[in-house]
Amino acid sequence: MAERVLVAMSGGVDSSVAAALMVEAGHEVVGVTMKLWGGESDSGCCSVSDVDDARWVAAQLDIEHHVFNFGEEFLEHVVQPFVTTHRSGGTPNPCIECNRHIKFDLFLDRARVLGFERIVTGHYARIVTTADGSRRLARGVDHAKDQSYVLHMLDQAALARTILPVGEWTKPDLRDAAHARGLLTAAKPDSQDVCFITKSGGRESFLRDRGGLTPGRIVDAAGREVGTVESTELVTIGQRKGLNVSGMSEPQFVVDVDRTESVVTIGPRRDLRVEESRFVDPVWANLGHTGPALVQASAHGEALPAVVHGDRVVWDQPRDRVAPGQSLVFYEAAPALADQTIIGGAIAT
């Protein structure tokens, strides 16, 4: 049945094809580019040239195109928390916060206010219906491109009002489809990393410009000073490279970051191993969950078997510590990746 849908068009090839597929399916389609970041950027979702790309593709598809300015909200809900989390010694995932607060909150609500039935994005994930009639987010068909991890916060209301057509496609097929349709973005390179961090400056200059960076001491498990770091904000749990400590008998990893004292503790791999991880702020696809699950702790990490109890994940096998600020995403345990659907997610502490 034809619906009135609002397509989030970043100016990239994925959302361009998503819009094309919606038009071909006979929906009444309007394209929107969200203006999120006014500062320096390599490309991401924010620059005028990306807005132009989205506008040109919309013209090719003969649909209307609008720009929504969510710059203030992006600053408040994505950029500032990114800085705050780094300052407190955590490792934030700004793409998740952008999906949580901007795309699947503000944008979704804006669509409702403007009288659109559903929103459409170019994410590699699928929405499936379970036996009890509730909806779940499932991994995209292209497992290498799967973005279900960063969309884990979609609840029943959001899932009911979202279409993810690209989840059924592999990236090579999608590029072919873009070329076949002559879309201007068909050969555009994939966007990389965080849209508001430039390649040249990196996280380092971004954080330095927003409150400075703090040097710190590196100590071993016994508390002996073995080196120094220029900026404790840039150190991540599990990090091995760039520590510049010598004379150790085995490879050393960051096992803890104490931002109050500006102390980075390192140790051998075994010091990183944990039996369980704790979390806060869980969000659930439907009802809450207690019991076995496959738990993924980073965007491209492997989902490992564990048991979820209250605010803890108990790993079946000890694993490396999860950096605070990263999301733990709980998938329904299933042997095939394609059958793994999201039960919920939370922030590791």
Added chain:
Amino acid sequence: MSAYLDHAASSPLRIEALDAMMPWLEHHDAHANPTASHRRGRRARQALDDARAIIADSVGCGRGDVVFTGGGTESDNVAVGRGRPPGALVVGATEHPAVLEPAQRQGAKVAPVNDAGIVDADTVEPLLDDTTELVSVMTVNNETGVIQPIREIAEVVRRRTNALVHTDAVQALPWLDLAVHAPADLLSVTGHKLGGPQGVGALVIRNGSDVEPLLVGGGQERDRRAGTQNVAGIVGFAAAVQASADDRAERLARIDALATALLDGVTEAISGVERTVSRDVRVPGIIHLTIDGVQSEPLLFLLDDADLACSAASSCASGAQGASHVLSAMGLDTANCAPLRLSLGWSTTEAEIDEAIQTLTQAVTTLRERAAVHG
């Protein structure tokens, strides 16, 4: 049905302008470079001089004072200049970005506005000293339609300094007699706010004032703006200015009545509508409102859906809505309301006004209902 209430952004081409331009576009035997010495060239140059005379009459200057440019932004940029020492420029807080941005890059002093958006001559005076080179205050604000006291400001500047006075009169040209209202040394105007073609304007340089050209190499416009002139565009610009001067009294009365009907209709049908500035300090064609309890972007989206063209604050290069520096300079908090500019012009009809009232009422009602459902 549709309504176009965005004349302050750009006004449709007047018939008089189109008629004047057509021969220069259509007839091969009329075409020439106006600097050429042959008869076709001389005719094209004559057309420029005729146009120059019309512009000169409309602003009250000598025809040698008129320099044709590529529009208001170019005229403003040239007037503001480049590489001035910090503090040498004094500009109003609500200037158009074409003045404000180059001024801020040169460390300009900014004259504040009062809550009605007016730059008072008394607030300009303390910013002036021996190092002041140029004072720039717009004649009419593009967002609110407020008329600035340029005559008083110019008097203060001339009494206290040798600085030049520039005024961006782009929004004033359709409504005011600039010979009376804008006694500035430098004055920017453009054609497309009153029915001329886009991309053609002029910088008026009175009293042989010293202005550094932006484009050099060719000697056109007495070495003040190099490059082959846009003959058809300039002819159309002048024709629109002439037509606008000819029908000013009748047009102003008609637009004032339509604007009043629009304001009355909107305030009657929708609660929480505030006029940003009062009628006695603005030009008749620009109405600025704030509407409580709705957001600007969704409002413009729904108005566009119903084919009512108007503006909120200023549009960024990307097409996104940006916050208004004009409203914030006036101390107006727009966090919980939608600013809206409805601007009328030569082609505005009563039917458009009726349509606009209906569309706006419908959109605001819808948005308030949907906000209530969610909240």
